[in-house]
Amino acid sequence: MTTGRTLRTQFFGADAEHAFRGVIAGLLSGVLTSAVGTSLALAFFTGPLEPHLPAAIGAILASTIVLALAGALFSAIPAVMVAQEIPIAALGIVLSSLIAAGLTPAETLPTAIAAGMLAALLTGALFLVAGQLRLSRYLRFLPLPVMGGYLAGLGWLLFSAGFGTIMGIGPSLDALPLLADPILASQLAIAAGFAAAIHAIQRISSSRIAAPLAIIAGFALFHLVIALAGIPREDLVASGWMLAGIDSSGPLWPPLLPQDFAQVRWDVIAWQAPALLAIPLVSAVALIINLNGIELLAGRDADLDRELRVAGLGSLLAALAMGVPGFQSTTHTALSFRFDAALRSVGVVIALVCTSLLVLGGDLLALLPAPLCAGLLFWLAINFIDTWIIQAFRKYSPLEFALTLGTVLVIALSGFLNGVLFGLVGAVILFVASYSRLRVIGQVLSGRDYHSGVGSRPPYRPILVAHGEEILVLRLSGFLFFGSATQLRQQVQHLLRGKDGRIRHLILDFRQVTGVDASAIQSFSRLFAAVDGAGVQVTLTKIAPEHLARFARSGLPLEGAHVAVIPEFDDALRAAEFEVIGRHAPHVLAHGEAVLHTHLEALLGSGHLAEAIEPHFQRVVLKANETIIDQGAREDDIFIIVSGTARVEARGPDGRRIRLTTLGPGAIIGELSYYLKAPRTASVVAETEVEAWQLSAEKLDWLDAERPQIAIILHRGMARMLAERVSATSRLVQILAG
Missing domain, CATH: 3.30.750.24 (STAS domain)
Known part of the structure; x- marks a missing residue:
């Protein structure tokens, strides 16, 4: 019962008001994603693909349906998933190359849809595998200047597409005479003003839903003005103010029937493998950036690997729906949070809105104004260029920014693949130069x-x-x-x-x-x-x-x-x-390892005193791996090693032995336990045969009582030795710190 109540709360909220806010957020998100998706389809389904514009819109809407449902069901936040502009814009580059390959009219749409399905399949597979193997942390280390240059290049392509939506051709010198046409000039001005207004609202307002609401308000205001002016739709289409070419006679999906796949030119698609493989990579960067933003919205850390798996499942389902890749959207998730409606029902409502558009066909989509659709493309382009060029100028080093800007310029002047290749080669050179320093x-x-x-x-x-x-x-x-x-x-x-x-x-x-x-x-x-x-x-x-x-x-x-x-x-x-x-000092090695006197003389500073104290030491010989001192033992004898080597080791809480250092001739061990009257703090084990001389605690106490002058000098020597150790350690710390 508790589980059922929890699920109902996650989907519909705590009460009717909460559920209503979720519906409103879902309706607004559904309208927004439909408008943006239509603008993107309009941008890239041009030339030989223009007759198939309804199929492209249907593919984007179908993708959004399955993505939104996947996010609603499986995202832990829950984050809203829709078809995204970044992979769609990247796919547009592939479509441009397909058109240039000289496909027949019968091959054009099947090949284009197959390319989108393949992009969704590759993207979904990458997300799913990365999430399953918990690789989200590694995706953060993709070369950001290259990815930034690629994304900014997409911004240029989106701008070109928006310009072409109105002018019929991309930005070039050939387009300058067309600006003399007052209708085209006014449409371009409205598109640019619409984009600038949205961007300004986005920058000024602290609310993440201000821009989406401004977009919807802009479309509503346009239709209000048209209605008040009483201009027939046919006249608006003829003059280019409303979208033309959208067939409203039937549903927008499915774009292909099973028999149409026989017309797919897989050989042509294979030549676009580098561009297709770039789509999952750039989508991964965009997804990680989006998830970071969603974490800020939610006020808590997200399980990035789980969200990767959810996005992977959504894109794989989009491929089955003959659609395009998608993933979690910061904008649409912000819309639900702004309405205090972070509910799973938001994704369900988005799916219902897009389903209605698919069923109703192009009747509703035909109401979209061409200048505002172009303005949306301009706005997306501004976002890309602002984020990855203008803001990057302040964040990147000069070399990193030069690499980003160079990638954009090569994409604009020489094509997408050349730009990505330039960026990757530049990233390798930059890495080598930076790492070598x-x-x-x-x-x-x-x-x-x-x-x-x-x-x-x-x-x-x-x-x-x-x-x-x-x-x-x-x-x-x-x-x-x-x-x-x-x-x-x-x-x-x-x-x-x-x-x-x-x-x-x-x-x-x-x-x-x-x-x-x-x-x-x-x-x-x-x-x-x-x-x-x-x-x-x-x-x-x-x-x-x-x-x-x-x-x-x-x-x-x-x-x-x-x-x-x-x-x-x-x-x-x-x-x-x-x-x-x-x-x-060969004499030190020649005698020091065999004679106790040499070490006592160095310790006490007097050969006479060394001779006086030598008789109180007892010679011991230990074989390799024999223990001289055992950690934890309550013993307080002192040893001087005169030949051989021994290792100092400590036992951890788990019983594992940790080697600390190696001792050899001249080493004095056990003095701390004598002076502190504490158990041995570490073990000393012979590595080779060790000759040592032992001064028992009883002998040292006898010296204190019967020969105090000699005992005092011995204690001073020990104190000097300990002080030298501390001084050496302090000097070493200064060296390491400096």
């Missing part, structure tokens, strides 16, 4: 300031502070292609020259690299050759397996005298540090 090097770090888990320990730190500039770490980011990889090579060469030959190790961190293409491999080959000549060791680290495979397939060796791959960043940095330390 992005910083492919996210961070530049020096081995003097940034240390591994081993290099940050005494006695290595002073050596690295003095000579760490020989290590250069570059953290790469983004997609590496020929533009960004070339930028990387040039920046590396600039950095090498700027260091006056002091750099001996170059570490390339790939952890934030999203992809590498074949052209980037060539740039890396040149980079390796350049650093090889400078005597620099290159190490690639944190590189994904698929990127390694790309290097391997290219035949570029990543293992050699001057190039290496080390999976873990800390290991790569430690290897470079040990090489630098071995050249500048």
